[in-house]
Amino acid sequence: MHNTDFQLHPQLAADCFEVCDLPLSKILLMNDSQYPWFIQVPRLNGVSEVIDLNECQQNQLWYESRVLSELIRDEFNPHKLNVAALGNMVPQLHIHHIARYNSDPAWPKPVWGLAPAKTYDKVEKQSLTQRMQTLLKERLC
Structure with a gap:
């Protein structure tokens, strides 16, 4: 389902740690311990918008996003889960999944900056x- 020549955007590679590969997406951990913050990146080159994916790929993307979101909710018990695909700074399609707490440093504002x-x-x-790699793989089997 993915491109074997996939290249992760250099900014994502610099800011994150790899967690695991799902059938479509690479899951990353943002290197900021203030928030449980994961990033889902479809392993397809040249994709900047969800609408660039075909229907099957979109369905897989949202399925994987749901599984990741449920895992974050279950493991971190956030007050709110922020899920967003912005791409203003990094054009490669990626979806942020951030556990938010009313006690976190940015609450209630966005975490960026x-x-x-x-x-x-x-x-x-x-x-x-x-831990996340193990739990994600268990939930996707």
């Missing part, structure tokens, strides 16, 4: 990416 990122330490990053 409000507080400097607090990067994960190596142990936190490894633990969270491995």
